[in-house]
Amino acid sequence: MPSIAPLAASAATAPGFTPGSPNVAVADPVVPRPPGRACVVPLFNGFQFTDFSNHPYTYAPPTGCGRAWSKVVLEADFNVTAGRQFDRTASFWLGGANIYFGTTQEPSATVAPSWHVERDVSDFASLLANPQTGQAILGNIVDGTYTGVISGSARLVFYPANVLAPKVDAPDAVYPLSDGTAGGPVALNTGTDTLSRTFTLPTNVERAYLDVFAQGQGGDEFWYSCVPNDFAGELQSCGGGSYRETQVSIDGQAAGVAPVYPWIFTGGIDPYMWRPTPGVQTLNFVPYRVDLTPFAALLNDGAPHTVAVTVTGANGYFSVTGNLFVYQDHGKKKLTGAVTTNTLQGQAPNATIGSTVTDVDGVVGGGVTTKASRTFRTAGYVDTSHGRITTDVSQTVTFANTQDFTIDATQYVQAIDQRTTVDSTTKTRQGPFGIGTTNTVAYDFPLTAKFAYTFDTDGNILTSPSQVTQGFTRHFTKKLGALTLYRSDVDNHISTSDTLAFTNNAVTGHSNQASTQQFRFSDNLGSCYGRDVVTTTGTLTSATDGAGCSGGRNRLLWFTHPDGSSDTSRTEDPGTW
Known part of the structure; x- marks a missing residue:
């Protein structure tokens, strides 16, 4: 581990940032580097x-x-x-x-x-x-x-x-889910469209993970603002509903769930809100990792297997890709085992819809609620050269979207409050009497947005004020029995607002742009990172480092993942402890 310099006395201006600059400014950390x-x-x-x-x-x-x-x-x-x-x-x-x-x-x-x-x-x-x-x-x-x-x-x-930074325990192979040998995302236009690839994997797979990207495009760019088709006309909104969730299957059998993050592009809703600080992960998406290790025994039989991804609710369209990572047993060429539990199979990803929409004398009000929740468990084991390894994954995935509307001759107002959460526990045990490791991961993807239009007596747009708050949190804990081996916390939030001005229904200016992005990361080994980026009128106001850190100084150990991406190769791998 590299030596640590003395801590600074207080939070400091982040290097590389110039107050008053209109150039891109984000609070996200760069990738920590090992020594050498x-x-x-x-x-x-x-x-x-x-x-x-x-x-x-x-x-x-x-x-x-x-x-x-x-x-x-x-x-x-x-x-x-x-x-x-x-x-x-x-x-x-x-x-x-x-x-x-x-x-x-x-x-x-x-x-x-x-x-x-x-x-x-x-x-x-x-x-x-x-x-x-x-x-x-x-x-x-x-x-x-x-x-x-x-x-x-x-x-x-x-x-x-080197001696301070050992070789990464990387997967032994990667199998792309893309549009062909050269690579490329696949468009899924409906909830039944499928990205699938058939692989014949090695017969000694111990662990398997699928990293998934699902990006809303076209009619799905603002999927979180859509309402069921029955209300789309009355509420003057996109149809198809707001519930989106990525499903992962193996040979047609449900194997995992990946929530869809509500990324907002830099031209989304009001482009001025995202200058100079774009939304959470907008410039650099973080994939969601699905643990397919309970199905390792199925994948090890030497036969071709089809891994597939669909997006529930896709409505023209989602851009989707994935990477299947596998770890192999280097001491045994063929592993046997079984999939022992899969309660996800047969659980349809259905949402419950509620409505309080009213139309009184041409004034439309009320709202639409969309809720979905699933709890499931997958488990299996493989007999390896170092004993039987059992993996048990339990997850609860919830989705809630509430939209409120006020629509009349003078205004159109839509307010969105959405939250996706994942609570996941993975228990791994080696041998009949071995002490097991337990990984718990909690994700939270909050999004609140309010956008409005005001109209003159002729129906022309006058102004459009917009506000968005968006977040990404990930809390990870790894335990060996009751002993906490590693704990990390990521919190990335942005709040932004702006008001567009119109003349003859064309944008002629904007005012009141302001945003604040806050990024926090910490772990139980001493890593700490805090950065606040504040903007006004399209330029950087301030960028300060060290908030919440001892001595007001950022310090990231080289092997950490402060961006919130999964790390199965080190802190989350039971084989490395």
């Missing part, structure tokens, strides 16, 4: 994205860096020229596997934003050990109307293992 030298492998430099063609690149493992890495980090830099341009979805692929997914910042007539993203890609070490082909996908239009040219560069940074 690093090797850098460029993936591509200066790609310009001006159309909808894919941009291929090639990759070769680093030279002079060995094949034992403590960490591998993807770094990418983007910029877009000043002008007019929509937000665009960006994704990077290597060997057909997704290594980055996010969206871009919108420019203005006078601001050419640039931004930097990072992702810990150590789980892809098996893929990175060999030469690969890849591609960057970032569809864009550049013409006389949409003039912003988006450019980007990306590289991989490898940290050789």
